[in-house]
Amino acid sequence: MVTEIRASNLGVCYGDIRIWKDINLEITEPGLVGILGPNGVGKSTFMYTLNKILEPTEGDVTIGGKNVKELDYKDLAKIMAYVPQQSNETFAMSVLDTVLMGRYPISGFTTAEEDVKVATRCLKMMGITDLAMRNFNELSAGQHQKVMIARGLAQEPQILMLDEPTANLDIYHQIYVMKLLRDIAKEKNIIVLVICHDLNVASRFADRLILLSRGKIVADGPSKDVITAENIKQVYNMDSEVLMVDDRPYVIYHVDESIEMGQDTRYVNATEFQKKEHK
Amino acid sequence: MRYVMNFRGIIENIKGRASLSKTLVRAEGESDEEFVYREYKVARRSKLLFIFFFVLLFFILVGYKITLGEYDISFGDVYATIWKHITGTLDPSSAKEMMDDNVVWQQRMPRVLTAILVGIGLAAAGSAMQSMMKNPLADPYTTGISSGALFGATLAMTVGLYIVGGYYGRVLNAFIFALVPAIFIVMLSRWKKPSPAMMILVGIAIMYIFNAFQSYMMLRADPNSASAVFTWSVGSIGMTTWDQLPIIAVISIMGFAALFLMTRTLNALNSGDAYAKSLGINVDRVRIICLILISVVAAGIVSFTGIIGFIGLVSPHIARIFVGSDNRILLPSSALLGACMMLICDIVGFLIIGATLQIGIVTAMIGGPIFMIILIAQQKEVW
Numbered sequence: 001m002v003t004e005i006r007a008s009n010l011g012v013c014y015g016d017i018r019i020w021k022d023i024n025l026e027i028t029e030p031g032l033v034g035i036l037g038p039n040g041v042g043k044s045t046f047m048y049t050l051n052k053i054l055e056p057t058e059g060d061v062t063i064g065g066k067n068v069k070e071l072d073y074k075d076l077a078k079i080m081a082y083v084p085q086q087s088n089e090t091f092a093m094s095v096l097d098t099v100l101m102g103r104y105p106i107s108g109f110t111t112a113e114e115d116v117k118v119a120t121r122c123l124k125m126m127g128i129t130d131l132a133m134r135n136f137n138e139l140s141a142g143q144h145q146k147v148m149i150a151r152g153l154a155q156e157p158q159i160l161m162l163d164e165p166t167a168n169l170d171i172y173h174q175i176y177v178m179k180l181l182r183d184i185a186k187e188k189n190i191i192v193l194v195i196c197h198d199l200n201v202a203s204r205f206a207d208r209l210i211l212l213s214r215g216k217i218v219a220d221g222p223s224k225d226v227i228t229a230e231n232i233k234q235v236y237n238m239d240s241e242v243l244m245v246d247d248r249p250y251v252i253y254h255v256d257e258s259i260e261m262g263q264d265t266r267y268v269n270a271t272e273f274q275k276k277e278h279k
Numbered sequence: 280m281r282y283v284m285n286f287r288g289i290i291e292n293i294k295g296r297a298s299l300s301k302t303l304v305r306a307e308g309e310s311d312e313e314f315v316y317r318e319y320k321v322a323r324r325s326k327l328l329f330i331f332f333f334v335l336l337f338f339i340l341v342g343y344k345i346t347l348g349e350y351d352i353s354f355g356d357v358y359a360t361i362w363k364h365i366t367g368t369l370d371p372s373s374a375k376e377m378m379d380d381n382v383v384w385q386q387r388m389p390r391v392l393t394a395i396l397v398g399i400g401l402a403a404a405g406s407a408m409q410s411m412m413k414n415p416l417a418d419p420y421t422t423g424i425s426s427g428a429l430f431g432a433t434l435a436m437t438v439g440l441y442i443v444g445g446y447y448g449r450v451l452n453a454f455i456f457a458l459v460p461a462i463f464i465v466m467l468s469r470w471k472k473p474s475p476a477m478m479i480l481v482g483i484a485i486m487y488i489f490n491a492f493q494s495y496m497m498l499r500a501d502p503n504s505a506s507a508v509f510t511w512s513v514g515s516i517g518m519t520t521w522d523q524l525p526i527i528a529v530i531s532i533m534g535f536a537a538l539f540l541m542t543r544t545l546n547a548l549n550s551g552d553a554y555a556k557s558l559g560i561n562v563d564r565v566r567i568i569c570l571i572l573i574s575v576v577a578a579g580i581v582s583f584t585g586i587i588g589f590i591g592l593v594s595p596h597i598a599r600i601f602v603g604s605d606n607r608i609l610l611p612s613s614a615l616l617g618a619c620m621m622l623i624c625d626i627v628g629f630l631i632i633g634a635t636l637q638i639g640i641v642t643a644m645i646g647g648p649i650f651m652i653i654l655i656a657q658q659k660e661v662w
Contacts, residue, residue: 077559088551
C-alpha cells in the first residue's frame with residue numbers, strides 16, 4: 001500500500017517573509033512526482049515541511065494518515081528519506097561509510113553485513129561501486145550527488161524526496177537518474193518526489209508534475225497539462241513553443257537576447273504578494 | 280620542510296601497508312556485494328590495527344613513565360609490581376618488593392593515572408565537540424569552559440569565596456563556573472535553537488566577561504594568591520592523590536562511555552542538520568545533550584588539574600589521519616591517543632626539566648608544533 005502524503009492549508013513564513021499559503025495537496029498514487037518552479041519559490045521549503053525539518057507556520061501535513069506533528073523524527077525517518085541538494089560534510093568519511101549513513105534509522109550501532117550489501121547495491125545502481133573506498137571529499141560535485149542519491153536509496157524508504165538530484169549531473173546521468181527514480185517508484189510502489197529545474201527532463205519522466213509560483217500551486221497533473229507555453233510564460237516569463245515528443249511535452253525556448261535581471265514574474269510580483277500576505 | 284615531507288611520506292607508507300584495499304583483487308565469480316564487503320572488512324581491520332598499535336604504545340609509555348624518578352626501577356619490575364599489587368601476591372617479607380610497590384603504586388601511579396584519565400576525557404570531549412560543532416577548531420574549552428573554571432578558581436583562591444572549604448572549595452568553584460556557559464546555552468535553547476555558531480559565540484562572550492572579572496581580581500589580589508592562581512591556571516597533574524582519582528575516573532570514563540554511545544548520531548550530524556533530522560535525529564536536543572556531556576567532562580577535569588590545552592584539539596586530528604572520521608572508531612582512538620600524548624608530554628617534561636614542570640606548558644609546547652606539522656603535511660583533505 002502506498003504511504004500517502006496530504007497537505008492541507010499549509011503555509012510557511014521565514015520571519016516576516018511569507019513563502020506560500022494555503023497549499024492543499026494530495027499525493028496518493030505511487031510514481032515520480034516532479035516539483036517545479038522558479039528559484040526561491042519554496043520548493044525545498046515544501047519538502048522540509050513534509051518531513052519536519054521545518055515546522056510549517058500554519059496547516060497540517062499527514063503522512064500515511066498520521067499528522068507529522070505527532071510523529072517522532074525517528075518514525076518519520078523510517079518512512080521518508082531525504083536527499084539534500086548539496087553535500088555538507090565537514091569531516092568526510094569513505095563513500096561506502098557515507099552511503100551506510102542512510103541505514104541509520106534501520107540498523108543497529110554496528111554495521112551489519114546486510115547493511116554493507118544494501119549500500120553496495122545502491123552504489124551499483126548509481127554506477128559508482130568502484131568509488132566505495134574513496135574519501136567522499138576527493139570526489140567531484142557530480143559524484144557527490146550520485147553518492148547522496150545512493151545514500152537516500154539505502155534508507156529503503158516508502159517516500160523518497162530528492163532536492164535537485166540532477167543539478168550537477170551531465171545530461172546522460174540526468175536522464176539515467178530520472179529514469180531510475182521513475183522505475184524505483186513503480187517497482188517498489190512508492191512515491192518519489194523530485195525537485196527539478198529542467199522542464200524537459202521532468203516532463204519526460206515524471207508521472208505527475210506540480211508547478212509552484214508566487215506562493216501557490218499554478219498547475220498540477222500529468223506533464224501535458226502542466227508543461228504548456230502559457231504556464232511557462234506565466235511562471236518563468238519565458239516565451240516558448242511546446243512540441244509533443246513520445247507523447248510528452250518538449251519545450252523549445254525562444255531566447256530573447258534583451259533578457260534582463262529582475263524581469264521574471266517572481267520579482268515583478270513578489271513585493272506586492274509579500275506585502276499582502278505579511279504575517 | 281624536508282622533514283615535514285618525510286613525515287607525510289611515513290604516514291602514507293604506514294597507511295598503505297596497513298590498508299590492503301589498494302592491492303585487493305577481485306576473486307573470480309565474486310559479486311560486487313561480496314567484493315565491497317571484503318574491502319570494507321579489510322579497511323576496518325586496518326583501523327583496528329592502528330588502535331592495537333596505540334594500545335601497545337600506551338602500555339610502553341605507562342611502563343616507561345613509571346621507571347622515571349629518583350628511585351631506580353626497571354620496566355619489567357614496574358609491570359611485575361603492578362601485577363602483584365592487583366593480584367595481591369606481593370611478598371611482605373621482601374623489602375625490595377615492598378619498596379617497589381610503594382614507589383610504583385603510592386608515589387608514581389596517581390600522576391600516571393591522572394595523565395591517562397585527563398587524556399581520555401579531554402580527547403574524547405574534543406573529538407565529540409569537533410563533530411558536533413562541525414568545526415575542526417573546536418576543543419573542549421571552546422564554549423568558555425576554561426575561562427569559567429579559571430574565574431571560579433580565582434574566586435576561591437583570591438577573594439575566598441567558595442561553597443565548601445579546603446582543597447575542594449577551589450575544585451567545586453572551578454567546576455560550577457566552568458558549567459556556566461553550558462547552562463546559559465541550555466536556558467537560551469528554550470526560545471532560540473542553538474546552532475553551533477551560536478554556542479561558540481556565547482562561549483566567547485562569556486569568556487570575555489569572566490576574563491575581565493578574573494583580571495580585576497588578580498590585580499587586587501596579594502602576590503602570593505595571584506601566583507598560586509597563575510600556577511593553577513597552567514595545568515598540572517602532580518597534585519592529585521588516590522583520594523581524588525576516583526572522582527576524576529568517574530567523570531572521565533563515564534563521560535567517554537556516554538559520548539561513545541552518541542558516536543553514530545555524531546556521524547549523522549556531520550552531514551548537516553537538515554539531513555540529520557531526516558535520519559530521525561532530534562538535532563537540537565542531541566546537540567544540547569552532547570554539550571552538557573562535554574562540558575561536565577571538561578569542567579570536571581579542569582577543576583582538578585587546571586587548564587591543559589591542545590590535547591582535546593590535537594588528538595582527534597591525529598587520530599583522524601589514521602582511522603578516518605567515523606566517530607565510532609575515531610572517538611576511542613583519539614581518547615587512547617590523548618592518553619598517550621599526555622604520557623609523552625609528561626615524560627618529555629620530566630626528561631628536560633624534572634618532575635616540577637607543569638604539564639600544561641609541555642602539552643602546548645609540543646602540541647602546537649605537532650599540530651602545525653600535521654596541517655602543513657596532510658595530503659588528503661581529511662577535514
